[in-house]
Amino acid sequence: MSPRKALELTDAVKEYAGTPPVRALDGVSLTIEQGELAAIVGPSGSGKSTMLHVMGTLDRPTSGRVSIDGQEVSSLGDRKLSAVRSQLIGFVFQQFFLIDGMTALDNVANGLLYAGVPKRTRRYSAAEALVSVGLGHRLTHQPNQLSGGERQRVAIARAIVHKPAIVLADEPTGNLDSTSSEAILELIHQLHRAGSTIVVITHDVDVANALPRQIAVRDGRIEHDVRRSDQPISRTATVGHDSVVTT
Amino acid sequence: MTTPTPAVSGRRLTPSRLRISDVFSVGSSGLRTRVTRTALSALGITIGIAAMVGVLGISESSRADLQAQIAALGTNLLTVTPSGGFGGGDGALPADAVATVSRVGPVERVADVVQLESAVLRNDLVNENETGGVTAMAADLDLLATLNGEVAVGSWLNEATAQTPTVVLGAVTAERLGIVEVSQGAMILIGGEWFTVIGVLEAFPLAADLDRGALIGKPIAEELFESDLSSSALYLRTNPDQIDAVRAVLGTTVDPQSPDEVSISRPSELLEAQDATESAFTNLFLGLGAVSLLVGGVGIANVMVIAVIERRNEIGLRRAMGATRAHIRHQFLTEALLLSALGGLAGVALGVAVTAGYAGTQGWDVVVPPLAMVGGLVSALVIGAIAGLYPAMRAARMAPTEALRAA
Ligand SMILES: Nc1ncnc2c1ncn2[C@@H]1O[C@H](COP(=O)(O)OP(=O)(O)OP(=O)(O)O)[C@@H](O)[C@H]1O
Ligand SMILES: [Mg+2]
Numbered sequence: 001m002s003p004r005k006a007l008e009l010t011d012a013v014k015e016y017a018g019t020p021p022v023r024a025l026d027g028v029s030l031t032i033e034q035g036e037l038a039a040i041v042g043p044s045g046s047g048k049s050t051m052l053h054v055m056g057t058l059d060r061p062t063s064g065r066v067s068i069d070g071q072e073v074s075s076l077g078d079r080k081l082s083a084v085r086s087q088l089i090g091f092v093f094q095q096f097f098l099i100d101g102m103t104a105l106d107n108v109a110n111g112l113l114y115a116g117v118p119k120r121t122r123r124y125s126a127a128e129a130l131v132s133v134g135l136g137h138r139l140t141h142q143p144n145q146l147s148g149g150e151r152q153r154v155a156i157a158r159a160i161v162h163k164p165a166i167v168l169a170d171e172p173t174g175n176l177d178s179t180s181s182e183a184i185l186e187l188i189h190q191l192h193r194a195g196s197t198i199v200v201i202t203h204d205v206d207v208a209n210a211l212p213r214q215i216a217v218r219d220g221r222i223e224h225d226v227r228r229s230d231q232p233i234s235r236t237a238t239v240g241h242d243s244v245v246t247t
Numbered sequence: 248m249t250t251p252t253p254a255v256s257g258r259r260l261t262p263s264r265l266r267i268s269d270v271f272s273v274g275s276s277g278l279r280t281r282v283t284r285t286a287l288s289a290l291g292i293t294i295g296i297a298a299m300v301g302v303l304g305i306s307e308s309s310r311a312d313l314q315a316q317i318a319a320l321g322t323n324l325l326t327v328t329p330s331g332g333f334g335g336g337d338g339a340l341p342a343d344a345v346a347t348v349s350r351v352g353p354v355e356r357v358a359d360v361v362q363l364e365s366a367v368l369r370n371d372l373v374n375e376n377e378t379g380g381v382t383a384m385a386a387d388l389d390l391l392a393t394l395n396g397e398v399a400v401g402s403w404l405n406e407a408t409a410q411t412p413t414v415v416l417g418a419v420t421a422e423r424l425g426i427v428e429v430s431q432g433a434m435i436l437i438g439g440e441w442f443t444v445i446g447v448l449e450a451f452p453l454a455a456d457l458d459r460g461a462l463i464g465k466p467i468a469e470e471l472f473e474s475d476l477s478s479s480a481l482y483l484r485t486n487p488d489q490i491d492a493v494r495a496v497l498g499t500t501v502d503p504q505s506p507d508e509v510s511i512s513r514p515s516e517l518l519e520a521q522d523a524t525e526s527a528f529t530n531l532f533l534g535l536g537a538v539s540l541l542v543g544g545v546g547i548a549n550v551m552v553i554a555v556i557e558r559r560n561e562i563g564l565r566r567a568m569g570a571t572r573a574h575i576r577h578q579f580l581t582e583a584l585l586l587s588a589l590g591g592l593a594g595v596a597l598g599v600a601v602t603a604g605y606a607g608t609q610g611w612d613v614v615v616p617p618l619a620m621v622g623g624l625v626s627a628l629v630i631g632a633i634a635g636l637y638p639a640m641r642a643a644r645m646a647p648t649e650a651l652r653a654a
Contacts, residue, residue, distance in 0.1 A: 082571040095653055
């Protein structure tokens, strides 16, 4: 049995209205297999965040298709899309976005809130997730009592607490010093080894090079898509413009 | 729309849902972390509700007290006076008025007083003109019982003292003459004769004219001053069910020749009318409370609009975690409702406290109409819902990507 596709973009286009309109995604096709750890790398303004938003159903593509965990989502309404996000996707943001005045445990437990999980179960899973990111000793701390690296760990715990099909991280080390960045990258590797599917968006080539797969983006197109391993990249759609596959 | 092939299709999705028990804690989380702001923004509602509950409570307590007073005094008292009014010129009732009235079936008791021309003086050094407003009266022994009156100090007249120069003072008279004690054998001058003060009465709420009286017995009055005592006022108690019937025939009974010259009143009606005048103030304060409530509502709307702008990132995050637009709308609506409910509860408590405080100083029982409390809370909630609606819609309409953009 072929591995299930965690995420698939097919000829995804995203155009922002304006004069002239901005084509932030220009026909991107891309598959993320289950259990993969991939970097999307590119300079500022290349369309990385736009791609993450489209992949994460936070925004709709102007045209093209998006499917997550085998489910086509581009035509779903707000309620169904929210359901997809509540159960299939975990987000990590550069600014952490922890809710102030709420303990680390409750921030992480919020990751299960909109899936309708009862409070006790939420807290139990949250404690587990915090332990798995190495913050078992910080359960009752508030965000303002945590270091930047610790905050990002809490945010990562929140992104994995509901065991999503895919974790999307937008510049997860963007606000951190180099030591904390390395620790966060190590955590990402560790989660990957444990089976998580993770896409990391970064403008930092060094960060990208540390990951098994690099998808380089420029001007809304995939410039190249490289895997460090020797296996060929399995692509279901090859419509992408300028997509170069090198080894 | 492409259908996913079953072989690769992932988990079954359940709709996003927020448990009812969580709606409350999500809606209150913004308030719990901003306690000062919460308190201040609920204040307008608190003041408005407190004003309304307080005013309704005070007016209800005062009404309840008045009703109790009226009930204690009895509503079945009728007063008959000559049309000129009490002390109005030479108008007097026919000599046999007491006798004829007591023959009317439903009349349970009758008592009369006779105004005397004699001046009342504290002592012989005081000029006659200086004791204005105090009138000497000859009273029936039955008067006190008929009026449900009370003796403040000393005693009321009896068969014996009614024959001797003794006097019982009305509340105002005693005050004017400066007499608070009767055991010392205080004496006053009535029509040039010395009278011993044997008692002072409490005020008569239903017959204020008597408060300005110096009451002596009819026998001694006849002996010393006037031989022909015709009543100046008649006080009568009737069977409560037939008071209107009695009232209708009283004029012709007292004075068959000229019933128009007799005026009949029911003093408890005057007390009840007092109620109506107070309601004008009540309405004014209710209006002020309503304005304050409105201002409080605008304040909540304002705070909620600011909260939505400030917490844009939180909204984006919650959307990323799977909150639907409806969940976001409910969160902010709940927050506005909680804010106004808090304000409303505090307002009701404050209103009850104000009522209790004021009633305490007046010696009233505390009566707060339940309708005022429930109505106060309900109107707070309605205001909160209206105030929260626009900010909540705005929060819900925000696109996730827009909300997640760094502030
Ligand atoms: N809401 C928007 N409206 C109009 N244009 C937009 C909008 N969002 C992004 N763009 C444009 O789309 C292009 C891609 O933006 P995007 O944010 O995806 O870039 P990025 O690769 O994430 O850059 P960075 O590394 O700086 O975050 C840019 O030219 C940007 O100006
Ligand atoms: Mg970006």
